[in-house]
Amino acid sequence: MKINLNADLGESFGAYQMGNDPLLLKTVKSANVACGFHGGDAWVMTQTVEMALPEKVSIGAHPAFPDLQGFGRRPMHLSALELKAMILYQVGALDGIARAAGTRVSHVKPHGALNNMACENASLATVVAEAIREYDRGMILLAPVLSELAKAGTVADLPVALEVFSDRTYTDAGQLVPRSQPGAVLHDSEACVDHVLRMFEQGGIVSINGKYLPTPFHSVCVHGDNVHAAETAEKVRQGLEAVGYTIVALPEIDL
Amino acid sequence: MKINLNADLGESFGAYQMGNDPLLLKTVKSANVACGFHGGDAWVMTQTVEMALPEKVSIGAHPAFPDLQGFGRRPMHLSALELKAMILYQVGALDGIARAAGTRVSHVKPHGALNNMACENASLATVVAEAIREYDRGMILLAPVLSELAKAGTVADLPVALEVFSDRTYTDAGQLVPRSQPGAVLHDSEACVDHVLRMFEQGGIVSINGKYLPTPFHSVCVHGDNVHAAETAEKVRQGLEAVGYTIVALPEIDL
Amino acid sequence: MKINLNADLGESFGAYQMGNDPLLLKTVKSANVACGFHGGDAWVMTQTVEMALPEKVSIGAHPAFPDLQGFGRRPMHLSALELKAMILYQVGALDGIARAAGTRVSHVKPHGALNNMACENASLATVVAEAIREYDRGMILLAPVLSELAKAGTVADLPVALEVFSDRTYTDAGQLVPRSQPGAVLHDSEACVDHVLRMFEQGGIVSINGKYLPTPFHSVCVHGDNVHAAETAEKVRQGLEAVGYTIVALPEIDL
């Protein structure tokens, strides 16, 4: 029983620190590394890759809309061609840094508003999937369960790793409860662990109203905005190991 | 007798047009493509690569300081580690776009102030050369003749292509006459052609004072800031072909 | 009979040239000056103000979404508080440059996607109007006729100058025909002049289907994306002067 844990990393920028990357790198096995559009810069990316290597954490690109000041969370509307080019630019940039460090980018997970929009909008999802396929047909797309993005990845014949979130609740339709609504985010570490273990027991997600939506999944996103992200991540890991799971990097998962 | 012609291309940005890329792509055989730091953006880079492919023009990365507003012409002082990371980022970004288009970046030529500083400063030159070597030991460094940058490329065991400029005159020490001085730039197409042919006849550069500095060279940079750049480039090409040279892409040159 | 002609100016950026500002400044009497978010930079803004002064062209701020690469034409979704702050930032920046040159910003006209969205969305329009009022209650809002933006300006008790476009056609509802539709843009100078004169004769706009929508207006926007913008602008000016109008700066219009 193998499962992956992933987190968003490398989101510092210049003099600005964000997150607790060294701690999270002790827990997760795949890192979604910011590529300079919503966070991260060339030197932060380099340091993140170099920290991930000895921890055997696999490297993923975390491309975003060009919106550093909004941290990639603002919906933007770009042409399909521009967006595809921007994704290739970001994936290539991180892969350049990874190659220089003796490793490679092995997955892609869109960030923020780009991810949210690609989960709902099939044509945007197709743009993302095609950008990845044009770059490398063997590149893993890390996408939320039950999303248009996951579907588009399958259509594009990419290896698709499905993820669930440890600290976010789901609607009856299987989408994340919007952050603006009560109960959207689980703030307590124990609640996160329970939430994750329930999804494993059920073999799918359980909505905020108790509705069961069966789906395979390969990865748990343990990154949260709260200050206890690293601590929660470690507890989720321990909870999964306690029930017999081995935490592995994404390329070690059978997709 | 094979020689390369190179030019800076893909320097448009968003709604801003610069240069006459379609015309230059009919003349040169290697393109130094802006990577988004001093000019260019992901979509411009994509279009440039796609235009270069059918013309069999080889693709080079043209990394720069992060200074779009100054077009990469302002001297900046970055740490060696940051600068190396920025070069890898830019080369990787363009290579990502190139790979998606079914080709590859085959050379690197620094842009503007970064190039000027790396031609004079041995430690900066070493940073540039090491960034390229870390990315790919087979990547060609395109560097001015008699420069610290060319030396650093040789020390780093990179294939180094040496270039002369068609529209710039040289000091007795072999450096470009600074633009601020009279006679630095040749504005007349015929003068450029004569200048280039003289360098070929002499097997080296002839300074503005007539001093002869022997040096091999493999490429002529035909890009100029003047509006007649494409026309001048074509005349230089015709002049070289008339005396028996074949214009080839950089990877076809024996280095 | 006084009327204003306005145009978007100062949209160059660094080494990138855009538009034909010196020519347009001979024709229009009010300039909407880019403030660095979609185009323009501090030095371009300074030069634009200094060119406008001797021509007695009044200075307006042309604030935009933070999207240089998309030239401010991409819809973005920002919080009201962030957007208001960005407008104040841009208006203040231009006014700082104007004060140093011995003049002042006298009007504000939003740019691109921000303008389009504020013309349709009443709450966004209110944000724009309130930003201007907070800066200076006497500042003129230059807004399209029949728009939510114009209404919001009136509600905010700002002096509102209503504008019509010389090269754009209107729907039966009084909005601009989207550029994606045929007939949206008038490409011929004579057609532009006829279009403008018809609006003056009718005292309102005439839609693309011939529907008459009465509305006062105080200014004609003569800036177009086509290469003949300056020529068309001059013909519109001559056409208006021929029927007895005097072209004046916005602050000279009774609002």
Add this chain to the structure above:
Amino acid sequence: MKINLNADLGESFGAYQMGNDPLLLKTVKSANVACGFHGGDAWVMTQTVEMALPEKVSIGAHPAFPDLQGFGRRPMHLSALELKAMILYQVGALDGIARAAGTRVSHVKPHGALNNMACENASLATVVAEAIREYDRGMILLAPVLSELAKAGTVADLPVALEVFSDRTYTDAGQLVPRSQPGAVLHDSEACVDHVLRMFEQGGIVSINGKYLPTPFHSVCVHGDNVHAAETAEKVRQGLEAVGYTIVALPEIDL
């Protein structure tokens, strides 16, 4: 006996937090507010001004080189005209936000590399001083004691407030000991307080070698890079009040 305490504030950017502004605003009486070029953004600037107002902390602009990723600490070389325009842009932007909040920018203090370079380079110092004078002849220039910047401010007939640093030591020539040298920065709060009180007792600065350099000064910069900045600031304040000083905003100092 009136003295000012100043600190750099408003250096957060988008989702990136920096500094402990609410605490520092309880201690200092003048804030040097980042203007978006090295840190800060329109919304951060707005919040900073709104937090400063009820604390009766005077607002200063803290203009910088355009280098967010380098936090304005990288030496850059811009033309005098471009730099002057950039300073006016930044001062105007903050003043726009301040006016909307019912207050005004009352001083300017350059940031980082721009400040360092203007302290040593008389022509750069003149550019800074002239930009401020062109904006407003009554605007206070806050400049380090014994600097070229202070001299240029006096020549430009600006009100010049001289500052000393609470946590930095001085060379025998009166310049800050470079951070790269041992002893440059005082890390201990008590050491900072002693350092400041000694300068008050002596009526000048005492170099790291014990050399006494008499100079008037009007303000103490209490901002430091260390995590205890707010605590140190408060101790310096208490130390000064204990020996009879009243801490006032810059406009209340006789210059």
